[in-house]
Amino acid sequence: MHEIKHALLHALEHTVDLIPILFLAYLLMEYLEHHAGGKLNRCLQRNRNAGPLFGALLGLVPQCGFSGAAASFFAGGAISMGTLLAVFLSTSDEMLPIMISNKIPGKTILLILGLKLVTGLVVGFLVDLVVRKAHMGREREIHDFCVRERCSCEGGIFRSALRHTLQITLMIYVVTVALHLAFEFLPQEKIMAVWQVPVLSELIAALIGLVPNCAASVMITNLYVEGVMGIGPMMAGLLVNAGVGLLVLLRVNKDKWENAAIVSLLLTSGVIFGILYGAIFR
16 A cells, blocks of 8 residues: 555656646647648648658657648548658657656757657658559549547647646656556566567567557657666657557548558568667667
8 A cells, every 4th residue: 555655646746747848848739730730731742752751850840630630641642651651650749748848868859859750761762662663552532631630729729738738647647657556566677678678679669659549659758768668669669659640541541451551561660660779779
C-alpha cells in the first residue's frame, strides 16, 4: 500500500510540473493548425513530384491532424505513397511537447527530429522510385476530404490547447504511475533487459507505435524520458506512430492490399531504422 501511495504522489509531483510548458506547447500547435494548416496542406498537394521532401518537412510541424489529412490526400489521389510514408515517419505527435516539458536538451530533440526527417526522405523517395519503376501506381479521382479526427478549434485555440493539455497530462500521469509501480513490484533488471535486447526491443516498440492513438507516443516518449528504453527502440516506436494517420487511411482508402502494404512498409522502416540509429547513437 505504501508503494502505491508513493507512486501516485511521485507521479503527481512530476506531472503537475509539466502542465505550464505543455499548455504553451499546445497553444503554439493550435495556432499553427488554425492559421497555417490549410497552407501546409495545399503546399503538399501542389508539389507532387517532390512530395516526399515536402511531406517529411511538413510532418515535423507540430500540428495535430496533419497525418490524417495526408492519408485523405493519398486516398483521393493528390499525393503519392512515398509522400504519405514520409509524412507518417516524420510526424512526432505528442513527442515534442512532452520532451520540451521534461527539459530534454535541445540538441537531443533536434537530433531526433533530424533522424525522423532523414528516415521520411529516404523511405519516401525510395518507395516512389520503386512504385514508378514497377508501374504500380494507379490513377485516382481526386476528392476533397475534410479531416478533423482529433482537432477542433471550437471555442478558440486557448480552450482547445487547454483540453489537449489536460488529456495528455492525464495520460502522462497514468503512464508514470504504471512505470513506478512496475519498478516497485517487478525486478528492475528484467524490465530494463527487455529494452536492451537488439531487434526485439525495436520490434516491440514499433508494434506499440502502430496503435493509432496519442497514448502510444506518450508511453514511448515517457519510457525514453525515464531512461527505461534507449534511442533505438524509442525511434522505432515514434517512427511508426503516425497519430491518427493510419486510422484515417484505413477508413477512407478502400484498397485493403494497398493499406496492408503501407502498414508493412511503415513497420519495417521503423524497425530497420530503429536498429540502425540504436547502433549508431548508443
